[in-house]
Amino acid sequence: MSKIYRTIIAVADRFVPGPIRPLWNHPAGPKTIFFWAPAFKWSLVIAGLGDITRPVETISTSQTLSLAVTGMIWSRYSLVIVPKNYSLFAVNIVVVFINCYQLARLYSYQKAV
Structure with missing residues (x-):
């Protein structure tokens, strides 16, 4: 191969x-894989943007939380590896923001119920 x-x-x-x-x-x-892995990870961002319109009660708290946390971990990792991978950093920061927004929606929904 x-x-x-x-x-x-x-x-x-x-x-x-x-x-x-x-x-x-x-x-x-x-x-290199350092380019292609972040390029394909944008599909998570697209899926996350699609989830913004989902009803809050159908969103998985554990999945959303795990995506937010792994996004934070990979964001940090992308800046300490050599070479620094800014495209990996960018995609993971967007994943973090989308999932934190979803967590805020979940929190507001659970607080109101």
Whole structure:
């Protein structure tokens, strides 16, 4: 599998324009998992945004809390690893904010009931 990957990257290298080369060759650039993991994690953000319109009584407190906490942990981790992964930081901060908003909705709902 890695031979196929290296071949694809070698072919793609020829088509990368000069101004984009620093990003392309960056230690956390598109050639690495450091780029693709945060890119796919944005699907959690999309799902979280979709949950904002859900009725509060259908939201899982434990799931929302665990997403908020893991978002905090991964946000911190993304700034202490080498190379620093700002895209991982950004996606996790958004996950934290969305889930903290959901927790606030849950708290308000439970307080009113």
